[in-house]
Amino acid sequence: MCSTGFVRSLGFALLPLAVCCIVANVLLFFPGGTTQYLQEGKLSRLVWFMMGIGGGGALMCGSVTAALVGLAGSGYCFVISAMAMLEGPQCDTGLGWSYPFANKGGRYLFEQETWSNCSYPVSIVEWNVTLLSILLGLSGLEFIICFLQVINGLVTAVCRPCCYKQDYTLNA
Incomplete structure (x- = not known):
């Protein structure tokens, strides 16, 4: 059974997921839609790991032909997003800028x-939780799709003789 159509459709599915990961990661740099916290250097440190831009985004585009790279990229995006979610955002608590939710296991x-312990940026917890949840979900989907591509590639390699088997007859 040949499945090149299946692989092609998986590859096309990765492209919009990659774009969404990039957009979600970029938005993490602009809490509340402003540049203020980026300019002041008051973004959560794990945002700078570019999990959605690099892992869930750019490496996904290359994974259409290299599913193993896609697995690594989506895995990276998932792990860093999970770590950022557990740590919580950096924010102003009224006593200064800190990570008030760090080391509390999420x-x-x-x-x-x-x-409400976070005064500024306004609604930063909701902002981070929403965008990091999106990154977790999308990178999980990407991981599954890349995994299926790897499995499909292995099956195709093993079954290639079956797929391209031709009936040769000797006509005298």
Whole structure:
């Protein structure tokens, strides 16, 4: 059974996912849609790891022909996004800029009343949680698609003789 159409459709599915990862990562640089916190150097440090731009974005575009690179890229995006989600954003708590939710194992995610501990940027916890959730979901999808591409490539390599088998007969 040949499945080149399946592989092609998986490759095309990765492109919009990659674009969405890039957009979500870029938005993390502009909390509340402003450049103020970027200019002041008050972004969460894991945003600078470019998980959506590099891992979920650029490396995905190359993964159409190299699914293993895509697996690495989506895995990177997923892991760094998860770490950023667990750590929480850097924000002004009224006592200075810090990571008020760090080292708490992500419990802040279920304690929304603590989100008001962050004064500035306004709604930074909601901003980060939303965008990091998008990155986690998209990179998970990308990982699954790349994994399927790897499996499909292996199956195609093993079954290639079956796919291209021709019936040769000797006509005298």
